[in-house]
Amino acid sequence: MTPPYSFSAVVGLADLRLALLLTAVSPAIGGVLVRGEKGTAKSTVVRALAALLPEVAVVNGCRFACDPAAPDPECPDGPHALDASGGRGTRRRSALVELPVSATEDRVVGTLDLQRALAEGVKAYEPGLLAAAHRGVLYVDEVNLLPDHLVDLLLDAAAMGRAHVERDGVSVKHAARFLLVGTMNPEEGEPRPQLVDRFGLVVGVSAPQEAAPRAEVVRRRLAYETDPAAFAARFAEDDARLAARIVTARALLPGVALPDGELDRIARICLAYRVDGLRADIVVARTAVALAAWHGRPTVTRTDVRDAARLALPHRRRRDPLDPPGADLERLEEILEQEAPDEEPPAGGGPDTGPDPGPSGGPADGSDGGSDGGPSDGPTDGPDDGPDGGPGAGPGGPDGSGRDPDPRGGAGPAADSVGPGHPPADSGESEGTGDAVRAPSAAAFAGVPYRPRLLTVAGRANGQPGSHAGRRSPALSRHGRVVRSRRPLGGKLTSLHLPDTVRAAALRGARAVTADDVREAVKVGREANLVLFVVDASGSMAARQRMSVVKTAVLSLLRDAYQRRDKVGMITFRGRQATTVLEPTASHEVGVLRLAELRTGGRTPLAAGLRQAARTLHGERRRDARRRALLVVVTDGRSTDGPDPLTVAPLLAGVATVVVDCESGPIRLGLAQRLARALDASCVPLAALQDRS
Incomplete structure (x- = not known):
């Protein structure tokens, strides 16, 4: 099996690397949304993170990854009892589950196990991707293209930490707490504001604008393609150091103090920035605490608050969904300058192996200050096996300011300023x-x-894939109001119409349902x-x-x-x-x-x-x-x-x-x-x- 690209080998992208590491330390932050043009190593970095996450203990045989120390009392596979050896758990790596934009609703939340229902006559539940991602990472590539009905499912799970399944005669709920990471290309449109708000941190990335770092990107990518195992071994020590540091920071996290003065500072910054609601205050506080733990400090400092605000606030002030993203970054900088620290932060309370990537800059070597077996003086990238594989980049736009590139391709003034x-x-x-x-x-x-x-467009479309789901014109669809039933087209069942299936078997006088009795639900929704x-x-x-x-x-x-x-x-x-x-x-x-x-x-x-x-x-x-x-x-x-x-x-x-x-x-x-x-x-x-x- 080909090893994934090493997290430590990705150079540059300081904001992105730090944001991912902080959410690994404190999943309560709420995940990371990565915005950037195609070919900027978004997917590469996210997939590399999975190798750094600590192992988790899971109950033997539990399909929902229950923690043996505190199993979910409502787990569909429970109650969990001790096994013969006196234990009931094993350890495994944290799961990285990818949710494709083409996924169906039953694949995401789970559905009725039709094979067992038809063969054994029992009502059995087949878990979906939300169950597989519990206590791990749920990664959504091109999250802005995710259909609305899947966005609704993610919003519910992210808000409650549980997935509720009410479909096809199945009523199940199970724990679904995961680190949500999404990547997107702004050229393809913006995701729903409600979904963006669920991401604790949002980071913008772009390709480097100088020849030397771009050459280093290509050099390391070719080295990885030539010998993935040797390339992974070259950065194994640095990855192990980061993984150990995540464990250490997690242990320190509960003991980090957030002084009232810094909490007041967070409130003043959020008020001045005119954010909606209180989620921004909570996310900034959690991020600041995670930053202190990452640096081994027992107390949150002003610098932690400033850096946390730069990662957690820029996407939260957009009053109109059609406002250009990043339009208020200058305002945030002004507010942070007013809250500028007048003294240096105290020395770290724990070991620090070297300089860290930070939202205001960081080392260009990507190795977190440790030694490695190769050059570490320029940004790098690994081959992206997703749609956006490409070179790494520094934080933010080409000028390193974190500002999103102008959608028109330039950095000129807003159109409304033309007089x-x-x-x-x-x-x-x-x-x-x-x-x-x-x-x-x-x-x-x-x-x-x-x-x-x-x-609207007159008439009714003949069924649209999930990517066309919308709210304008009537269409036959996988989601919507059930209007009738029919035999599955081409033998492929998309949505079971359970009453008509049972009725068809009853009309035959049969005691069991067969494949000939299966009826598919015909639904009318709306399309984009x-x-x-x-x-x-x-x-x-x-x-x-x-x-x-x-x-x-x-x-x-x-x-x-x-x-x-x-x-x-x-x-x-x-x-x-x-x-x-x-x-x-x-x-x-x-x-x-x-x-x-x-x-x-x-x-x-x-x-x-x-x-x-x-x-x-x-x-x-x-x-x-x-x-x-x-x-x-x-x-x-x-x-x-x-x-x-x-x-x-x-x-x-x-x-x-x-x-x-x-x-x-x-x-x-x-x-x-x-x-x-x-x-x-x-x-x-x-x-x-x-x-x-």
């Missing part, structure tokens, strides 16, 4: 609109978003769609501050798409062409940035906008044929450049479309309604888009 005196690079364009000539105007600002009407916005940005939209109203409407629809878990895309048209300003993505906050940057001016090439929408939807259908699209055309229906838009309408035949009519004023031509009829679409006046129910 009338700062036109975009293409502002020299000028096209006629009617008899007048207008240059592109400054970006209009959106108002306060509102709850829009629910726009691709919502593609086609927005008129021509000069006519600047009249009477119409663009501000339009931006408010589109922002409201973007927020609605986020809440319903849709993918979104955006096309604008003005002058003589249409531009895809946002390729279809799950990163709704990037759509908000693109909308804030949108300026008006020039002619109205409506046909070009529709044609670009047809091309985009065609490409998306090839990539994901199951996801249905909803086209939202925001226009007043005017067309002053290019062919008649009605000639382009056949390209969008069969696409669910809504035309948002932006025409205003006492005299209206009804052009948007004419376009809606040609597209076989609904026409909603802009003023009627808000849901007033």
